[in-house]
Amino acid sequence: QVQLVETGGGLVKTGDSLKLSCAASGRTSSTNAMAWFRQAPGKEREFVAGISWTEGHDYYGDSVKGRFTVFGDNSKDMVYLRIDNLKSEDTAVYHCAARVGFGYIMSPSAFRFWGQGTQVTVSS
Numbered sequence: 001q002v003q004l005v006e007t008g009g010g011l012v013k014t015g016d017s018l019k020l021s022c023a024a025s026g027r028t029s030s031t032n033a034m035a036w037f038r039q040a041p042g043k044e045r046e047f048v049a050g051i052s053w054t055e056g057h058d059y060y061g062d063s064v065k066g067r068f069t070v071f072g073d074n075s076k077d078m079v080y081l082r083i084d085n086l087k088s089e090d091t092a093v094y095h096c097a098a099r100v101g102f103g104y105i106m107s108p109s110a111f112r113f114w115g116q117g118t119q120v121t122v123s124s
Contacts, residue, residue, distance in 0.1 A: 002026045002098045002113040009094060009118030012086055020081040020118060022096030028076045033099040035059075036070060036081045037108060038092035039117075045095070047106040049081055052099075059105050063089075086122045093117040 008020040024031065035050030049070035050059045058070055064083075072079035079096060096115040103110025 002028055002031060002100070004096045004098060004113055004115035006094060006096045006115045006118040009120045011121045011123060014086055014088060014122055014124050016086050016122075017082065017084045018086060018120065020083070020094055020096075020120075022079045022081075022115060024077050024079070024096075024098060028098075030100045031076050031098045032101075033105055033110075034072065034076070034079045035097050035099070035105060035111065036068075036079075036094055037097060038090075038094045038120075040089075040092040043092075045108050046092075047108070048094075050105045051079060052105055055105075061106070083120075086120075088122050088124060090120060091122045093119050 003025045005023045032054040033052040036048045037045045039045045048061045069082040095117040097111035098113040099111045
């Protein structure tokens with residue numbers, strides 16, 4: 001089992017920057033990728049960024065490229081998401097997820113463990 005806890009969300013203004021944190025505990029050594037997904041009211045869960053220790057590559061959703069940066073430490077205990085130039089459409093609950101098997105990193109179905117999420121609300 002892997003437990004994930006996200007922090008860092010809140011009410012921010014357009015143009016602000018924000019850093020979300022995801023703390024992982026448990027059998028983190030079995031994790032081969034971690035990702036951030038977001039879900040806005042009435043919308044499907046959307047992949048925004050991920051880091052794969054298997055492929056040695058970072059991945060970003062098309063809608064966030066250039067503004068979102070995912071990074072973590074080699075211990076796999078912490079993963080962060082930095083968001084620059086926040087926009088109103090970034091308002092959502094942001095979830096951290098951990099992959100322990102195989103699967104396309106941009107697909108929620110590839111991730112077995114999920115955090116409860118942290119709310120990000122962007123106001124103009």
